[in-house]
Amino acid sequence: MPAEDNFTVTPYAVEGDIDYDRLLDKFGADALTTEQKAKFPDPGHPLVRRNVFYAERDVDPFLDAASDDKLHSIVTGRGPSGPMHIGHIFPFYFAKYLQDRTGTLVYIPFSDDEKYFLKDKSLGEISDYTRENLLDLLAVGFDPERTRIIVDTADADVMYPLATAFAKEVTQATVDATYGDPENIGLSFYPAVQATHLLFPQLVEGRHPTLVPIAVDQDPHVRVCRDIAAKERYDVAKPGALLSKFLPSLEGPGKMSSSDDAPSILLSDDRETVFDKIRTHAYSGGQTGLEEHREQGGNPEVDVSYQFLYYFFEESDEQVERLAREYREGSLLSGELKEMAAENIANFLEAHQERRRALGSLEDELEQFRLTESERQDARRRAGYPDSSLVQQ
Ligand code: TRP
Numbered sequence: 151m152p153a154e155d156n157f158t159v160t161p162y163a164v165e166g167d168i169d170y171d172r173l174l175d176k177f178g179a180d181a182l183t184t185e186q187k188a189k190f191p192d193p194g195h196p197l198v199r200r201n202v203f204y205a206e207r208d209v210d211p212f213l214d215a216a217s218d219d220k221l222h223s224i225v226t227g228r229g230p231s232g233p234m235h236i237g238h239i240f241p242f243y244f245a246k247y248l249q250d251r252t253g254t255l256v257y258i259p260f261s262d263d264e265k266y267f268l269k270d271k272s273l274g275e276i277s278d279y280t281r282e283n284l285l286d287l288l289a290v291g292f293d294p295e296r297t298r299i300i301v302d303t304a305d306a307d308v309m310y311p312l313a314t315a316f317a318k319e320v321t322q323a324t325v326d327a328t329y330g331d332p333e334n335i336g337l338s339f340y341p342a343v344q345a346t347h348l349l350f351p352q353l354v355e356g357r358h359p360t361l362v363p364i365a366v367d368q369d370p371h372v373r374v375c376r377d378i379a380a381k382e383r384y385d386v387a388k389p390g391a392l393l394s395k396f397l398p399s400l401e402g403p404g405k406m407s408s409s410d411d412a413p414s415i416l417l418s419d420d421r422e423t424v425f426d427k428i429r430t431h432a433y434s435g436g437q438t439g440l441e442e443h444r445e446q447g448g449n450p451e452v453d454v455s456y457q458f459l460y461y462f463f464e465e466s467d468e469q470v471e472r473l474a475r476e477y478r479e480g481s482l483l484s485g486e487l488k489e490m491a492a493e494n495i496a497n498f499l500e501a502h503q504e505r506r507r508a509l510g511s512l513e514d515e516l517e518q519f520r521l522t523e524s525e526r527q528d529a530r531r532r533a534g535y536p537d538s539s540l541v542q543q
Contacts (some may be wrong), residue, residue: 159367160329162268162337170204170366170395179205179393189213191251197244197394200430202461203363207372208390211359216252221358224248225349225389227344230279231265234286235414235510236495237397239502240462241363242290249296255355256292258519259347260284269434276345281512286417289506294518297444298525300350302343307541308526309346312353317342319378328370345375352386353529354521363392373498384532398457402433418503422498428455435477436484442462447480448487455484455491463494 157166159173174181182201187469188208190198197203215222225274226241227235250255262280289301302309317339325338332338348371351360362372369391376388400413413431435453437443450456456477460470472491473490476482509515521529531537 155485161367161370162329162456164367164396165314168396173366174205177315177366177373178389179207179369181396182206182209182392184415189217191216191248195244195247196467199238199460199467200460201395202240203244203392203394205366205393206391207301207393208359208388209392210390211387212361215359216248216254219252220257221355222252223257223355223358223360225257225259225348225351225360225362225515226364227259227282227347227471228263228266228287229261229268230283231269231271232279234283234417236417236462236499237414239286239290239417240397241365242287244363246292247251248288248291253296255351255535257347257351257492258287258292258295258297258299259344259350260299260349261340261461263302263343263346266341267334267340281493282529283421284512285506285509287517288509288512288515289315291505291520297349298521299516300521305521305526307522308529309343310535311530311535311539312346312350313339313342315535316345316349319381320374324374324377324423324470330372335482341371341374343540344371345378347376348372348375348381348389348436350529353526353532354530357385359387362389364394365396366393367396369393379393383417387533388422396434397455397461399426400431400433400454402452408486410486415495415499417499419499421500424496425489425492425500428488428495432458432491434484434488437480440483443483444480446493448473448482448484450477451486452513453477453487455487458491459487463491463498535540 155169157168158164159168170370182204186206187194187198190213211220224245226245245256246362249256260280262276266276320341322338325332325341348360348362353359372389372391377390379386413427415427432454433452435450435456436448437446454471464470473482473487477487528541530541
């Protein structure tokens with residue numbers, strides 16, 4: 151009899167020691183191949199080269215369109231349930247990297263509805279986090295001509311009709327089997343909302359390849375959406391997915407979460423806080439004594455400071471390889487690795503925070519990223535609504 155998996159990965163719960171390969175079998179996604187990695191625009195991206203984005207669904211049509219200068223889009227969203235930490239932001243910087251190189255359209259939906267259904271937070275609190283998180287996304291520096299930001303409850307004139315159209319395609323049995331029994335009817339309906347997010351660029355611009363770069367726990371949403379997209383009455387392609395592993399938490403492997411007790415590094419942390427959190431909390435793969443470490447060396451695979459550098463905060467491949475080698479040999483110490491990780495993260499955050507401080511009011515900044523009236527109308531029409539529907543024009 152096959153051994154029971156000792157991990158859970160769904161959009162609403164991530165627990166245990168995740169076996170990423172086993173997860174692909176379970177979800178039915180494919181490992182990202184060397185050929186596919188080579189198709190990303192030069193010089194590639196560390197997240198791709200280093201297998202943080204490690205799996206995919208239909209990534210080829212997207213990469214082909216990107217290299218042929220054809221219309222292609224990314225959807226990557228945010229559930230505003232708290233302050234953003236460093237693990238939350240990397241898909242957005244990744245989207246920006248693609249947009250800068252190949253003109254990718256980027257759609258950023260905010261699922262404030264989802265987080266209200268899911269978390270024990272008031273509407274006021276979720277709304278405050280929405281505003282805070284939006285400023286962080288605006289600080290990434292997307293091109294307003296090619297980027298749309300949608301807030302589920304604030305763009306209800308378009309979200310609700312679209313989600314209504316797609317909700318009819320999803321049975322309760324599918325929701326139960328995909329997500330586990332939902333806690334309330336909001337969460338039963340929500341998959342139709344996230345499916346709407348993933349189809350949005352095509353509903354606005356017409357059929358084209360869309361890619362959804364997300365942590366692997368979000369893949370169930372992609373699967374539900376792909377089944378809807380397969381229905382003939384919508385002229386849309388199934389969105390593709392680029393699935394990532396989780397950035398480890400300071401206390402070791404597993405999902406980094408700002409909602410449980412493990413501390414995480416927030417986008418708002420200053421230099422001193424970053425150093426302090428890493429020095430005090432970052433799990434070390436080194437030996438306890440100095441002599442022992444020099445003799446036996448450390449294990450970069452479980453060392454959180456190394457993992458942070460490897461995942462996102464060190465650009466140079468030679469440098470990460472050198473650090474791993476020296477750490478294994480014992481010539482590089484755990485404390486030295488911590489200082490390097492803290493330094494790089496603090497530099498990244500300072501640049502991010504500076505861009506955030508330079509922004510005007512949220513309302514003014516957001517305006518240029520909101521869907522235009524004609525984009526809203528096109529989306530409703532492609533979902534099946536006649537132009538004569540009563541929505542305010
Ligand atoms: N559900 C995601 C989360 O829990 C947020 C999200 C909403 C999202 N819509 C999306 C992510 C579309 C990727 C693509 O964080």
